[in-house]
Structures are given as C-alpha cells and as structure tokens.
Amino acid sequence: MIKHHPSDALLAQYCNASLASSISVAVAIHLDMCSCCKDKVKHIEAQNADAIFTQSDLSIDEELSVDAMSLFDAITASDDVDDVYKMTPQTILVNQQSYQLPRALARIPHGKFMQMGKLSRSRISLEDGSLRSSLLHIDAGGEIPEHTHTGFELTLLLDGEFGDEDGDYVAGDFMWLDGRHQHTPTTKEGCLCYTVVSSALHFNKGLSKLLNPIGNLIY
Known part of the structure; x- marks a missing residue:
C-alpha cells in the first residue's frame, strides 16, 4: 500500500498549474498510481471551478456570456490544431x-x-x-x-x-x-x-x- 504522498499544498499547486514541469510530471505519475490523491485532486478542481463561477464582479448571466464569448473568440482566432494520438505503452x-x-x-x-x-x-x-x-x-x-x-x-x-x-x-x-x-x-x-x-x-x-x-x- 502507498504510504507516502504529495502534500495537500503540492496538489493544490498542481491543480493551479503553478508547479515546475518536472515536479508536475511526478505528481501526474503518482495520481495514476494513487486513487486517494486522485480523489483529492478532483475535489480541489471542483472547488476551483466553483470559485470561478461564483465571482461577484458580474451577474451570473453576464459572467457566463462574457466567458463564453471569450472562449469562442480564443478558439476561432487560433490556427493551431491539436494532435490527437493513441497512447501506446512504452x-x-x-x-x-x-x-x-x-x-x-x-x-x-x-x-x-x-x-x-x-x-x-x-x-x-x-x-x-x-x-x-x-x-x-x-x-x-x-x-x-x-x-x-x-x-x-x-x-x-x-x-x-x-x-x-x-x-x-x-x-x-x-x-x-x-x-x-x-x-x-x-x-x-x-x-x-x-x-x-x-x-x-x-x-x-x-x-x-x-x-x-x-x-x-x-x-
């Protein structure tokens, strides 16, 4: 049984994409091996999402409208195409x-x-x-x-x-x-x-x- 885990602070930084790449890779690998930490990350991500959509600067309708338009503009302005690939074990x-x-x-x-x-x-x-x-x-x-x-x-x-x-x-x-x-x-x-x-x-x-x-x- 896994006994040693990333700290809660480190998991929060992982969810905020604020970790160095090499450390983020380590956390990602651990999450694939540890259901306990994977559940913690899901909870942190849900809290982050709630925080974004409950900001009081705009009304809910205005905020959703602005966010949706910003997202649409970002998608249509980019000529990049993400590569879709099948992950094969190495x-x-x-x-x-x-x-x-x-x-x-x-x-x-x-x-x-x-x-x-x-x-x-x-x-x-x-x-x-x-x-x-x-x-x-x-x-x-x-x-x-x-x-x-x-x-x-x-x-x-x-x-x-x-x-x-x-x-x-x-x-x-x-x-x-x-x-x-x-x-x-x-x-x-x-x-x-x-x-x-x-x-x-x-x-x-x-x-x-x-x-x-x-x-x-x-x-």
Whole structure:
C-alpha cells in the first residue's frame, strides 16, 4: 500500500498549474498510481471551478456570456490544431529488466542509461531551470551511499522496492527530502525511480565523499 504522498499544498499547486514541469510530471505519475490523491485532486478542481463561477464582479448571466464569448473568440482566432494520438505503452530495458514507463513519461525523451556499479541513470529531457529529472535504476542488492541534500530531492518509486533508515517503500510512494534528511537507500530486488533534484547530493561517508567536490557537475 502507498504510504507516502504529495502534500495537500503540492496538489493544490498542481491543480493551479503553478508547479515546475518536472515536479508536475511526478505528481501526474503518482495520481495514476494513487486513487486517494486522485480523489483529492478532483475535489480541489471542483472547488476551483466553483470559485470561478461564483465571482461577484458580474451577474451570473453576464459572467457566463462574457466567458463564453471569450472562449469562442480564443478558439476561432487560433490556427493551431491539436494532435490527437493513441497512447501506446512504452517499455524500456535496463540491465535485462523490462519496465513499462508511466503515461506521463511516454512521450518525453530520455537519454541513454549511464551505469556506475549497480546504479544506472537516464536523464529526462525536460528544460526546467536548475532542476534535473532522471530515471534512476538500482540493481538487486544495490544501494546509494549515505547522503544528504544541498537542495531538495524528490523520489517517486515506479517499480520494485527499496528501503532506508525511515522505512520501506513500494511502487507509487512519493518522497520529498532536503538538507534535514540523510539516508542510505538499499534494495533487495531492484527498483526503478523517477527523481528530481535541485542541487547536488552530499555524501557523508567513505570513498563516496570523493564525489562531493564535483557534485555540482554530476547531479
């Protein structure tokens, strides 16, 4: 069962289309996996609609008339045609493991998986300022050395399982960590995650600390 969800504030920002693209993608994927948060979003969207249609600046008839004319003018003024396409499942192969990508990622390109030990990473092609989004794969028996965060790290588990000092996670779990947290993710069976980071990780122990001086180059 999914135990970790986006905050209500984050869901409200998603409904208002005010999130960065990479974070909005993470929320969209989570909603496809979590009926609880999907119901929350429906409720927020209904509240937003009620707020729009109960504004007191105009009478109801005037407001509906103005909105309808504005919408009609916007439609007829545009020569753009939206592409209608059938969504086909997209699968990827990582170290002999096959995974089906979430719907929200099916039409967004990603790079070749680069491997370092039991870790493999593919960068998602989203132009999103300082934010970096990736597919992160950890082979069975793998771990990410203990680290904290110089910015924030969003992790959405897409498939498989992993655990850290705070517990165990299943597909659909949505975790948001920052400099207040440090952890050592490990997986017995292997996992695929969607991640978003705003700055470099900071490794705390052993040889992995050698990566810290070049962290801003590889995050």
